[in-house]
Amino acid sequence: MATPLSADALVAALRAEGVTVVEHAGWRTHNRAGHGAWGPMNGVVIHHTVTTGTTASVSLCYNGDSELPGPLCHGVIAKDGTVYLVGNGRANHAGSGDGDVLAAVIAEKATLPAPKKNDTDGNVHFYGFECVNLGDGKDPWPAVQLEAMVRASTALCRAHGWSARSVIGHKEWTNTKIDPKGFTMGDFRSRVATRLKEKPAGSSGSSPSTPTYQPFPGAAWFKKNPKSPIVTAMGKRLVAVGCSAYTSGPGPQWTTADKASYAKWQRHLGYAGTAADGWPGATSWAALKVPFTKEI
Known part of the structure; x- marks a missing residue:
């Protein structure tokens, strides 16, 4: 359980993890304030967009539509690994889900219960990343996109002191959704857990044997x-x-x-x-x- 990150803190956390960030105009004040609570925070939900194209996907997630106004997430992760920030605060992404799943996430349990009921407002408790993919099981997940998804999730876990068990798929939150499709959340969490053990710097390749500053001990x-x-x-x-x-x-x-x-x-x-x-x-x-x- 944690206080939501400020816009500046969110950007800093993502960039410290090596994520390429693009700030959509107006994202810092774009939210669903007045339509429910925002926080305390308990985790991250991963989605697929069921769309193609970066520009169209970002526009949809920022604006939403007449039935579901935007923002529809906090960040859109494109095929090239760029994270487009589209919302800061409450967003229409998680919807209703199972309170028992939320309890398991808070307790950071190794196994999540299968969602059976939709009695809890997930938009209160979760950050959300929409990842550009058709969600048909055939549209590929480029390595650079998956890596960005892992890094973005890790950034939030590291910032709040959470483990990888605080990252879930939308389909793990509610029995009305199938996303994300095309990889397993178990494997995804394993990658987040591995990255959490590493220094947050976002550098690839070799690094100096003696860093200038002390990595965050956790x-x-x-x-x-x-x-x-x-x-x-x-x-x-x-x-x-x-x-x-x-x-x-x-x-x-x-x-x-x-x-x-x-x-x-x-x-x-x-x-x-x-x-x-x-x-x-x-x-x-x-x-x-x-x-x-x-x-x-």
Whole structure:
């Protein structure tokens, strides 16, 4: 469960994961506000568009139609792997689904129950990516598109501290849909899980043996009250950017002072409420630029 990412945070998270992002005009304020809640967030739903062509697909997902007004998702993922952002906030994408599935996603269970009822509003709880494909089982999924879908899903999981089990297909949410068709969500989640173990940088090919900045250790790492040079390096950066709540230190042991200082940094970046709770996230961590240290 998490506060929805701001538009800036969403773009930053996607680009940090190596996603090519195109911002559709007006997307930052385009949503279904007033037609239901938006958040708390619990996961990501993958769809196929049943359309061809990037321009037509993006236009449809932005505008919707008379029966289902747009936005119809948050991002459209084209055949060439480009992610077109078309909505920020509540979107008409998930619709009604099974509350037992939502409970399983929240608990990050290894196995989802088969959807049998449609008693829960999924537009409240899920980000949605519409991926350009006819959905007939014959239209191919180019490798570059699937990779972008994996990276986009990973970006949101990393930003919120979720595992790959927070990513589901539309057909896993409701028994009234068949999307996405042409690959299995089990394999897709395995790819997301693998990527979550890697550094978020989005670079392909070889990388320097010693990175400039410390990769995000993961939200769960901080909640274990770690003692590490990384905590010291983080604290020094928080002091340097004017976000100190320390009375002494900082030192290697994670303390309430570290958490309070990090909350000040989150507020400095524009986060508020539970999004500024002091627990580091991938996007705010990347912005802090903590110097690299090998020891965790």
